[in-house]
Amino acid sequence: MHFDLLHTDTVTKARAGVLHTDHGDIETPIFMPVGTVATVKAVHQHELKDDVQAQIILGNTYHLYLRPGTDILQKAGGLHRFNGWDRPILTDSGGYQVFSLAHRRKITEEGATFASHIDGSKHLFTPEGVMDIERKIGADIIMAFDECTPYPCEYKYAKNSMQMTHRWLKRCWDRFNSTEPLYGYQQALFPIVQGSTYKDLRIESAETIAKYDSVGNAIGGLSVGEPDEEMYAMTDLVCSILPSDKPRYLMGVGTPINILENIALGVDMFDCVMPTRNARHGLLFTRYGAMNIKNAKWKDDFSPIDPDATNPTSRFYTKAYLRHLFSAQEVLGQQIASIHNLSFYLWLVKEARQHILAGDFAEWKTMMVKQMSNRL
Amino acid sequence: MHFDLLHTDTVTKARAGVLHTDHGDIETPIFMPVGTVATVKAVHQHELKDDVQAQIILGNTYHLYLRPGTDILQKAGGLHRFNGWDRPILTDSGGYQVFSLAHRRKITEEGATFASHIDGSKHLFTPEGVMDIERKIGADIIMAFDECTPYPCEYKYAKNSMQMTHRWLKRCWDRFNSTEPLYGYQQALFPIVQGSTYKDLRIESAETIAKYDSVGNAIGGLSVGEPDEEMYAMTDLVCSILPSDKPRYLMGVGTPINILENIALGVDMFDCVMPTRNARHGLLFTRYGAMNIKNAKWKDDFSPIDPDATNPTSRFYTKAYLRHLFSAQEVLGQQIASIHNLSFYLWLVKEARQHILAGDFAEWKTMMVKQMSNRL
Numbered sequence: 161m162h163f164d165l166l167h168t169d170t171v172t173k174a175r176a177g178v179l180h181t182d183h184g185d186i187e188t189p190i191f192m193p194v195g196t197v198a199t200v201k202a203v204h205q206h207e208l209k210d211d212v213q214a215q216i217i218l219g220n221t222y223h224l225y226l227r228p229g230t231d232i233l234q235k236a237g238g239l240h241r242f243n244g245w246d247r248p249i250l251t252d253s254g255g256y257q258v259f260s261l262a263h264r265r266k267i268t269e270e271g272a273t274f275a276s277h278i279d280g281s282k283h284l285f286t287p288e289g290v291m292d293i294e295r296k297i298g299a300d301i302i303m304a305f306d307e308c309t310p311y312p313c314e315y316k317y318a319k320n321s322m323q324m325t326h327r328w329l330k331r332c333w334d335r336f337n338s339t340e341p342l343y344g345y346q347q348a349l350f351p352i353v354q355g356s357t358y359k360d361l362r363i364e365s366a367e368t369i370a371k372y373d374s375v376g377n378a379i380g381g382l383s384v385g386e387p388d389e390e391m392y393a394m395t396d397l398v399c400s401i402l403p404s405d406k407p408r409y410l411m412g413v414g415t416p417i418n419i420l421e422n423i424a425l426g427v428d429m430f431d432c433v434m435p436t437r438n439a440r441h442g443l444l445f446t447r448y449g450a451m452n453i454k455n456a457k458w459k460d461d462f463s464p465i466d467p468d469a470t471n472p473t474s475r476f477y478t479k480a481y482l483r484h485l486f487s488a489q490e491v492l493g494q495q496i497a498s499i500h501n502l503s504f505y506l507w508l509v510k511e512a513r514q515h516i517l518a519g520d521f522a523e524w525k526t527m528m529v530k531q532m533s534n535r536l
Numbered sequence: 537m538h539f540d541l542l543h544t545d546t547v548t549k550a551r552a553g554v555l556h557t558d559h560g561d562i563e564t565p566i567f568m569p570v571g572t573v574a575t576v577k578a579v580h581q582h583e584l585k586d587d588v589q590a591q592i593i594l595g596n597t598y599h600l601y602l603r604p605g606t607d608i609l610q611k612a613g614g615l616h617r618f619n620g621w622d623r624p625i626l627t628d629s630g631g632y633q634v635f636s637l638a639h640r641r642k643i644t645e646e647g648a649t650f651a652s653h654i655d656g657s658k659h660l661f662t663p664e665g666v667m668d669i670e671r672k673i674g675a676d677i678i679m680a681f682d683e684c685t686p687y688p689c690e691y692k693y694a695k696n697s698m699q700m701t702h703r704w705l706k707r708c709w710d711r712f713n714s715t716e717p718l719y720g721y722q723q724a725l726f727p728i729v730q731g732s733t734y735k736d737l738r739i740e741s742a743e744t745i746a747k748y749d750s751v752g753n754a755i756g757g758l759s760v761g762e763p764d765e766e767m768y769a770m771t772d773l774v775c776s777i778l779p780s781d782k783p784r785y786l787m788g789v790g791t792p793i794n795i796l797e798n799i800a801l802g803v804d805m806f807d808c809v810m811p812t813r814n815a816r817h818g819l820l821f822t823r824y825g826a827m828n829i830k831n832a833k834w835k836d837d838f839s840p841i842d843p844d845a846t847n848p849t850s851r852f853y854t855k856a857y858l859r860h861l862f863s864a865q866e867v868l869g870q871q872i873a874s875i876h877n878l879s880f881y882l883w884l885v886k887e888a889r890q891h892i893l894a895g896d897f898a899e900w901k902t903m904m905v906k907q908m909s910n911r912l
Contacts, residue, residue: 234862
């Protein structure tokens with residue numbers, strides 16, 4: 161697996177590249193739809209390919225470990241074989257969910273113990289154990305086991321946590337490099353920069369991570385409640401330290417505007433539940449701004465959901481029909497809205513890439529940020 | 537709109553025909569997926585066409601009248617335009633839902649008053665009013681307003697109810713024939729035979745209905761809890777009276793075996809929520825029997841859901857993956873299972889038709905009934 165940096169914008173720090181994996185190429189900047197428990201909620205695999213044009217999807221190690229479990233995934237021959245998605249997959253390390261979703265969690269130097277949010281069963285995640293689990297899941301890109309600090313976070317806690325994350329990274333790295341992929345294709349381990357919103361910690365963490373000869377690097381611990389300006393300041397700082405010849409993945413970000421702003425700071429990869437979660441609540445993103453399809457104003461608007469959409473679904477169904485589906489709490493509404501929002505996110509990063517390559521990314525971004533701030 | 541009877545089986549009373557409508561031809565025998573509130577639950581319109589190969593779908597007048605309402609449907613230009621389904625549609629009369637779903641219902645000679653199950657608002661359905669509503673919804677085939685008696689039903693109640701249904705039919709017929717379609721294509725009104733499980737009532741009702749020069753006729757008040765043998769006896773009796781040159785629609789039936797048995801008695805059209813409702817509970821129909829995909833036995837069965845399925849969805853995903861989606865309560869499970877079951881029902885009636893035309897329907901039915909009785 162390797163990354164080709166094709167072009168860096170001269171006005172902003174935006175980059176266009178290609179990440180080559182055994183399951184195909186990923187054109188960056190890219191957005192990765194979140195497929196928590198081996199499914200991007202309410203979206204068929206062929207829809208992800210054909211309508212959404214997703215190039216890589218994400219799976220959550222915490223969820224997959226609990227259901228269907230690593231035994232089933234290993235018997236299936238890995239997650240790709242299990243869910244039929246044959247393009248690249250990235251798995252997070254489960255750390256974020258352990259700290260946000262699991263019960264009775266306790267962190268020690270060894271790792272994290274927790275009780276399943278599903279049945280209360282007790283489990284232990286260690287850096288070595290998580291590497292083994294991610295080997296069995298078999299994603300192309302696997303994330304190091306880290307602690308994602310909340311916001312706000314005391315300096316002392318953030319510092320200690322970051323240092324532990326660095327020690328855990330060393331253990332992940334060693335385990336990863338002393339084991340082999342199980343299914344005949346390459347896997348890459350991405351380390352994660354932490355350090356909350358403290359500049360000195362972020363610098364220390366980015367410098368530590370930069371020393372690893374990883375295929376790509378990630379920025380964690382952002383988009384956890386901090387103001388956008390703090391997020392951008394940290395991203396900017398970290399991107400200035402991380403190696404430029406490797407892709408940079410900003411975890412869990414964000415709104416369409418967040419994505420464009422972070423692309424401008426040098427980020428190449430994104431994931432977020434926002435497009436799918438908001439879709440399930442009837443909140444749609446378009447290039448002209450966001451809309452709440454449940455509003456009464458759409459009840460007799462028989463124009464397409466989004467006449468400019470690249471996907472046929474958003475051009476086929478009308479706003480009035482989609483609004484009706486949400487009023488009647490029909491699951492088809494969630495299906496349509498999920499395809500719409502994901503398609504929009506994928507269109508947005510593809511368009512960004514074209515403008516980076518064409519050299520007019522900055523102007524386009526300024527226009528888009530303004531336009532997308534509207535409420536339709 | 538007219539019906540061509542192509543062939544009647546010589547061993548059974550099964551028939552193959554074509555019902556021509558302004559939205560296309562319907563090859564009978566046919567199964568009609570139920571699209572209650574302008575959507576077949578969890579299934580995209582293009583999936584109904586391409587995967588399921590549905591030729592006609594059903595809409596529920598009661599539900600559509602309450603949501604989105606006839607005003608919206610009329611503004612849209614009818615249900616076809618509203619939901620984007622451009623093949624034939626049939627609407628029931630709302631009678632069944634008023635008696636099974638609505639609150640504080642009261643039946644008088646004038647019609648039925650009821651309170652909406654959604655917001656408690658009060659409404660009155662009369663034969664004339666329902667005709668006007670069904671004109672506005674704009675289905676190709678619209679059903680007369682009737683009372684569907686429960687099972688068991690006292691003889692006296694069944695008789696009085698049937699007689700009122702006949703008087704209501706006259707009012708429906710007159711209203712229908714004194715009004716025009718609103719959207720430029722033909723609509724046909726189907727009368728409904730009632731009479732509970734009483735032979736003399738069924739004969740009287742079938743003879744009454746047979747006198748109307750309708751495009752097709754329906755049999756109501758069955759599949760409401762009576763034993764299968766009683767259902768078949770009534771269907772057989774009624775089919776012997778209804779005109780043979782017109783399609784016969786048995787409302788709300790049924791299991792795959794019910795459908796084959798009733799085809800053998802001369803029924804041409806069916807609808808039922810069973811394939812979609814069972815799908816949402818993980819119960820799948822196949823030609824080799826029914827299966828509960830939630831059972832633990834499927835957890836590591838990585839074979840396709842149904843390798844013999846005509847639709848690609850059932851061949852693409854595995855049993856283990858679908859079982860996982862149900863375990864994790866993921867909506868994609870409902871989506872896949874709904875496509876599967878509907879595709880199976882449409883395959884079943886298409887296959888029945890081919891065997892009727894080929895002259896070996898009886899043997900094939902015997903084999904299929906036995907085979908489909910299995911529990912996988």
